[in-house]
Every structure is written in structure tokens, then in C-alpha cells.
Amino acid sequence: MKRISKRIKITFFILFILIIVGFIPTPYYLYQPGTTEDLTAMVNVEDGYIDEKGNFYLTTVLSIEAGNIYYLAYGLLAPHTEIKKATEVRSDLTNQEYDTLLSFMMRDSKQNAIVSSFSEAGEDLHMENNGIFVYGIAEQSKAKGILKVGDIITEVDGTKVSERNEFINYIEQNKEAGDTVSLKITRNGKIREKTVEIIPFGEESNRIGLGITPEEDFIIDLARQVELKSEDIGGPSAGLMFSLEIYKQLVAKDLTKGYEIAGTGTIDHKGNVGQIGGIRHKVTSASLQGIDIFFVPKDLSELDSNEKNALDEVEKGGYDLEIVPVATLAEAIKYLENLKEK
Known part of the structure; x- marks a missing residue:
């Protein structure tokens, strides 16, 4: 009876460990x-x-977040499956x-x-630009923590901007590394004002900017x-x-x-x-x-x-x-x- 009781305890302990492990998230995505x-x-x-x-x-x-180790094990065995780190998929977003x-x-x-x-x-058709959509923010950008992916920039230093090249050219022609720029943005339907420092792009480049990936946000009339x-x-x-x-x-x-x-x-x-x-x-x-x-x-x-x-x-x-x-x-x-x- 003691041996049976000991086996039951060991079995329940193993099951308990497996259940706990199943709730531990993994930093991976499965692609199929x-x-x-x-x-x-x-x-x-x-x-x-x-x-x-x-x-x-x-x-x-098909993108599956490997929410636990069992999903990950499935990904290792399933055909045509690629395993990626979460940081490769969505960076630090x-x-x-x-x-x-x-x-x-x-x-x-x-x-x-x-x-x-x-x-x-x-x-x-007719196109009308709403502003500059913040598509990405570089790791070294001073905009990190100030701007967010999804913000829409509508003004730079009080000047309205709606086209990507117009936005980039304004900064390159009027600013230097270390200067700041005043931005009017729309975030979740609310207008906000932010100030961001300009940075250089690499030691061998004369390019400057905010360190963001800008895209045009527009509407069309058909x-x-x-x-x-x-x-x-x-x-x-x-x-x-x-x-x-x-x-x-x-x-x-x-x-x-x-x-x-x-x-x-x-x-x-x-x-x-x-x-x-x-x-x-x-x-x-x-x-x-x-x-x-x-x-x-x-x-x-x-x-x-x-x-x-x-x-x-x-x-x-x-x-x-x-x-x-x-x-x-x-x-x-x-x-x-x-x-x-x-």
C-alpha cells in the first residue's frame, strides 16, 4: 500500500509540474x-x-504564438513549420x-x-493625405518613448505635412543633428504636441532625421x-x-x-x-x-x-x-x- 501511495504521489507531482510548465510562455512564433x-x-x-x-x-x-512549450514542441515536429523569436516578428512593439x-x-x-x-x-480618383503615419521607430531614435507606432504626424514646427518626401526634406533642409523639432500628432483620435531631438544616421553619412519610418496616411475619393x-x-x-x-x-x-x-x-x-x-x-x-x-x-x-x-x-x-x-x-x-x- 505504501508503494502504491508513493507512486500516486509521484504521478501527481509529475502531472503538477507538466501543468505548471504548460503555463510558462515561450518567446516564439510558429509560421506555417x-x-x-x-x-x-x-x-x-x-x-x-x-x-x-x-x-x-x-x-x-499562418502565424501562431507559441503560448507554451507544447506549442513549441508541435512546431518542432510539424512539417513546413518555421520557428521565429518574438523579437524577429514584432521587435519591441x-x-x-x-x-x-x-x-x-x-x-x-x-x-x-x-x-x-x-x-x-x-x-x-482623388487622393487626400491626412499626415505621416509612424510605421516604425529605430532603436537609437530619440523619439523612442515619445512617439508610438501608429501616431500620425500632421505638423512639423507649425508647418503642415502630408507627404513622406515633404516631411523628410523639411528636416534635412532645416535641421542639424542635436536640434529639436516640434510635432503635432494624432494618437487614438486625440491631438498631442511632442518635441523630438534630431539624430545623425551613421558616422559615414551626412543624413539626419528622427529615426522613424514614415509612411503616408491618405484617403481616396473614387x-x-x-x-x-x-x-x-x-x-x-x-x-x-x-x-x-x-x-x-x-x-x-x-x-x-x-x-x-x-x-x-x-x-x-x-x-x-x-x-x-x-x-x-x-x-x-x-x-x-x-x-x-x-x-x-x-x-x-x-x-x-x-x-x-x-x-x-x-x-x-x-x-x-x-x-x-x-x-x-x-x-x-x-x-x-x-x-x-x-
Whole structure:
């Protein structure tokens, strides 16, 4: 009886330890191939064309916060899973700042997609800038603790600013390292005033600035209304595919030619396609979903790797997937217009 009692105690002790360990958070995220989403159901252009033989899709990456060691163990065993440190994912941003950033990225991506596709289709639109969105703050920036990701700068030293280059040029032409600048910002709907010191960018550079990543926050007025549904999808990487679906509905052409076409890439309002994260997971997702053609951002510099990694992933996985690198929306449209019917 004593032996049985001792075994029971040991068993309960082990279970207790396992339960306690299960509540200890880990500083990791798991990344896996996500879904491919049919854009016809997500994009609605007023009087838009939707009669097509094939389809356009956006691709996602599934991000899971490894809340405990068991999630982490799952990530070590699950196929097509990448483990990243939390600092790689969201740097030192708070949960609220990170969520705000993701929301802005998706909203900005949608608006850039609308502007670029309307411009490419020759449709009327009007843009109005609200100010400078604080997209990121460098570790060495004096703005750290004063500004927050998600702030919108509307005035610099009493001068209204709404364009990124206008903001950067004002500081470079009127300030020196060590000077301060007075900012009027909007945060959570409230107007505030902040003072930030200017810093130099590296010993070998004459550049100065606030040490923040500025982006334009703008609204658009359209001749034809556009509804974009993204639900729980965050980030900017759906920009290119949103643009293609909007453009197709505007010009009333079946650009798919009967193919299942997916892709990824950021888009700016001039139609330039930018690099994204998680390209290998998106390639795998597209292949598993039977996609025929996959657009990726073209590698334009030594630092770019989307095109290279996408081609490598197709070769490694033996996927039957056509990778098409593009640098602009216009390039993607030209490829589709020259595509033969399936």
C-alpha cells in the first residue's frame, strides 16, 4: 500500500509540474503555410466584371504564438513549420502597437491597390493625405518613448505635412543633428504636441532625421466604389493580388484565361511591387491548393530574396507551379494579357 501511495504521489507531482510548465510562455512564433483566398469573394467593384474562367487568389501565412512549450514542441515536429523569436516578428512593439501596425499595413495595402489599379485602368480618383503615419521607430531614435507606432504626424514646427518626401526634406533642409523639432500628432483620435531631438544616421553619412519610418496616411475619393473584405488577414502582402482583381473588374477582361492564379507582394500607389515575408510558406500553400501560376516580387537588389527563395522552394518541393517574378503591376498585367487560353 505504501508503494502504491508513493507512486500516486509521484504521478501527481509529475502531472503538477507538466501543468505548471504548460503555463510558462515561450518567446516564439510558429509560421506555417496558410490559406489561398478567392479574391472574387473579397473584392467588389461597382459594376465590376466577375465573369471569368479562372480565379485570382491571395495567399496567407499562418502565424501562431507559441503560448507554451507544447506549442513549441508541435512546431518542432510539424512539417513546413518555421520557428521565429518574438523579437524577429514584432521587435519591441507592444501588442497594441503591433496590432495597430498590422491594421495600418492592410488598410494602406488596400488603398494603394485601389489607387494603382484605378490609375492603370485610366479611371478617375482623388487622393487626400491626412499626415505621416509612424510605421516604425529605430532603436537609437530619440523619439523612442515619445512617439508610438501608429501616431500620425500632421505638423512639423507649425508647418503642415502630408507627404513622406515633404516631411523628410523639411528636416534635412532645416535641421542639424542635436536640434529639436516640434510635432503635432494624432494618437487614438486625440491631438498631442511632442518635441523630438534630431539624430545623425551613421558616422559615414551626412543624413539626419528622427529615426522613424514614415509612411503616408491618405484617403481616396473614387468615381466607382470598391469594397475590399480582408476579415482577419493583416499586413501588406496582398497588395499586388488585390490590384489585379480590382483592375480585372474595372476593365471587364478575363485576365485569368482559365488558370488558377495566386501571388504575393506589396504595392504602392504608383504600382511598384515590393518584397514580403514568408514567401516559402506561400509557395507551399499555393502548390497544395493546386494553383497554376504564382506571382512573386522580382529581386531588384542584392538584399532582395523573394524571387530566389520562391524558385528554390518550387525546386526543393518538386511543385508543379509556374513562378512569375514582377516588379510592377503593369508587368503582371502584361504577362496576363500575353497568356494563352488554358
